[in-house]
Amino acid sequence: MTKKQIIIVSVIAAVLITAIFAVVLHNRSSNSVASAGFQTQSIERREIPSGTVEANQSEETDQFKTADQSKGSNNSSTNSRNTSLNASGTIVYDPSLFEEVPIKTAPPETSGYSIPKSHHFYDIHGSVDLNDKHKAKLVITIDRGTNFQEQLQELNNIIEPILGTKTAEEIVAYVKTKTSPSVVLDRWWKTESKKIKVSSSFNSNYITFQSWDK
Numbered sequence: 001m002t003k004k005q006i007i008i009v010s011v012i013a014a015v016l017i018t019a020i021f022a023v024v025l026h027n028r029s030s031n032s033v034a035s036a037g038f039q040t041q042s043i044e045r046r047e048i049p050s051g052t053v054e055a056n057q058s059e060e061t062d063q064f065k066t067a068d069q070s071k072g073s074n075n076s077s078t079n080s081r082n083t084s085l086n087a088s089g090t091i092v093y094d095p096s097l098f099e100e101v102p103i104k105t106a107p108p109e110t111s112g113y114s115i116p117k118s119h120h121f122y123d124i125h126g127s128v129d130l131n132d133k134h135k136a137k138l139v140i141t142i143d144r145g146t147n148f149q150e151q152l153q154e155l156n157n158i159i160e161p162i163l164g165t166k167t168a169e170e171i172v173a174y175v176k177t178k179t180s181p182s183v184v185l186d187r188w189w190k191t192e193s194k195k196i197k198v199s200s201s202f203n204s205n206y207i208t209f210q211s212w213d214k
Contacts, residue, residue, distance in 0.1 A: 106130050111138035111211060113162055119154050120147040122206065136197075136210040144178050144205045152176065155209060163191050171209070174198055178207050190214070 106126035108115045115124065122143040127135045140158075142151045152172050160168040167189055178185055178200050185200040185207060195212040 103128060108138055112213075113138055113158050113211070115158065116154065120150040121154065122146075133213065136212050138209075138211040140209040142175065142207040142209065144181075144207060159196075159209075159211075163189070163194060163196065167191060167196075171196065171198060175207055175209075181205055 105128050108124050108126045110126045110130060121140055123139075123141040125139055127137045129135045130137075140155065142148070142155065152175060155175070156168050156172050159171065163171070171189065174185065174187055175198060177183060181203050183200070184202050185198055187198050189196040191214075193214055195214055197210045198207065199210075200207040
């Protein structure tokens, strides 16, 4: 190699060495900065005093107890209206605790029928509203299980003078067909002045006679 070539090669080598050294220094500087910027954060663990936890739990328990006691008090107050306790402490049904509102009705004599002073009917009454033509003017309730024949004779004596013998006999004969609680009655009659209905529901011993003015 000539002297000139040797000089050129030496310069190139020096440049390369300088560049490599600069790169190495740059990498070390970058790593140092990154390490300095990174900070480890630790989670601080705090212990809650046991007395505080127990106090909170006790307070919540008391709140639930108070709510349950209040609810139970309301329920017992409501139930006490319709029930009572017997000697053994058992809750029993007491119908006397229910308030019954009586229905006002007109005297049965206002219907135009002749009503005896004494009778064996379960119930007999006049209209609940004399001004309402849709309300029956006479209602007789017969109890099939008690003094049935006596009630049939009394019914015939009341209705025959107004409805006539034939219609009265038909009505009484139809009432007699209620031979058991399972028999259902539902029939109408019409005369010149009256409309009559005899009815009785299933599983009942009661028969109802109703009379309207036409």
